[in-house]
Amino acid sequence: MNEYEEIRKEIDIYLMKRFKYRRSLVRLTPDNIIVTTRRNSRVDLYLRIRKVKSLFPPDCLIVARISFNKERVGHGSHFVKFLAGTALKYGFKYIGIESTNDKSSSFARKLGFQSIDCSNYVISVENLISYFQNRG
Structure with missing residues (x-):
């Protein structure tokens, strides 16, 4: 199993536990994108795994799309905290959020992400982990 498949598996296990799914929820595409596979799911995820600069x-692990059936109950923060730990484990230095809207850009700023160009945000894994440790 390669590194990207291991990351997919960890995210799958996380989502299955968090949202109480019994079957696999995510898959890895040939171009190293992790996506959820079920329609009408409680979570919709599209995550790019990138080792090269863009x-x-x-x-950088780049969240291109993430949404939850129930909003404002902590799922986003919990997932980003999990993703920071996963990134650290596999040697990724950054987490990005791509093509934000008003809600997701506000969420990114709240967690300490820095704007790249007003619609894309990035934070170092080290700073993100520090943010969560300081929150208690």
Whole structure:
């Protein structure tokens, strides 16, 4: 199992436990994108795994799309905290949030993400972990 497949598996296990799914929820595409596979799911995820520099720095896990059936109950913060731990484990240095809207850009700023160009945000894994540790 390669590193990207291991990350997919960890995210799958996390989502299955958090949202009480019995079957696998995510898959890895040939171009290293993790996506949820079920329609009408409680979670919708599209995550890019990138080792090379693009608009985002190299070694970045990029959340391109994430939404939850129930909003404002902590699912987003909990997932980003989990993602920071996963990124650290696999040597990724950054987490990005791509193509934000008003809600997601506000969420990104609240967690300490820095704007790249007003619609894309990035934070170092180290700073994100520090943010969660300081929150208690």
